[in-house]
Amino acid sequence: MLIDRFGRPVTNLRISLTKECNLACFYCHREGQDDGERVMTPEEIERVVRIASRLGIRKVKLTGGEPTVREDIVEIVRRIRPYVVDLSMTTNGTTLYRLAEELREAGLDRVNVSLDTLDRKKYKKITGFDVLPWILRGIEKAVKLFHPVKLNMVVMRGINDDEIWDMIRFAAEIGAVLQLIEIEVPREMEDSPFFREFFYPLKPLEEEFERLALEVRERRMHRRRKYFIPIDGKVAEVEVVRSMHNTVFCMNCTRLRLTADGYLKTCLLRKNDLIDILGPMREGASDAKLVEIFKEAILMRRPYWK
């Protein structure tokens, strides 16, 4: 297993398949990356995942942009399936209704779907597109096929902070997990108008959950807490993703990233901690050389908030 200089095992690979997206959320961080023009082929992605699995990486998350805008998305899932224990995707849900069955059949284990609001007008305001009913149909289909389905709600002051309990109720009703995500930005953006206007701290809410929950579990990854909250005769599963200035979160980070243009990236918030893996692959690097590149990336890993 790969372990970095801070004693953190690396068991997850988060692969951005494309920088493109068919929505235009005003807060989008594009996984913290301004990717170049290179795009990995399904064969190249499979090779990276095969090497990663030899090094103990068992979980792969496919992201974007929007991963399903790639026409070869089902092929990518099928190719990497044999090498991983947990294969998941984070999607905006626009293509779920059309693709959920094919993705399931190709071996995808689970999906996280971005859903910041249940209000159609607000959805359009946030994402630029009036497609909420379509997204909800996709989610309805997904909960029948994948377990769990997680709904990702980025909580923004003055935009959707009034909908938190509606979302908790909705998630419980359809049997999905709700992830409440605090806005996160790198240090240099903490003074930005965006952060100052929209940051909504989730700590007080976590304290309320602590009091209300029937049970609280802690995930190994990021030590995120999951609360089981009774609501309307059901139990909602709510996970809180709170990373800003959270040293515990970073000390329990088990993720390495692969950018859409083929660089291993050590941290979401560190733009420059990159190491090229696609270039050497295209120049004929052996598997042993690729293992070395992985090891170099692991050596570069540092917690962001410390």
Ligand SMILES: Nc1nc2c(ncn2[C@@H]2O[C@H](COP(=O)(O)OP(=O)(O)OP(=O)(O)O)[C@@H](O)[C@H]2O)c(=O)[nH]1
């Ligand atoms: N700082 C930081 N934030 C992360 C990291 N991974 C995920 N996040 C945040 O969590 C949000 C949700 O991420 P998802 O792509 O749904 O995946 P996840 O919830 O981390 O993963 P699973 O729970 O295993 O499905 C992202 O939009 C980020 O804001 C990370 O490694 N570092």
Ligand code: SF4
């Ligand atoms: S759906 Fe995701 S990738 Fe697309 S614009 Fe919104 S936040 Fe960005």
Ligand code: SF4
């Ligand atoms: S070290 Fe970087 S990628 Fe890991 S949790 Fe902290 S900010 Fe996220």
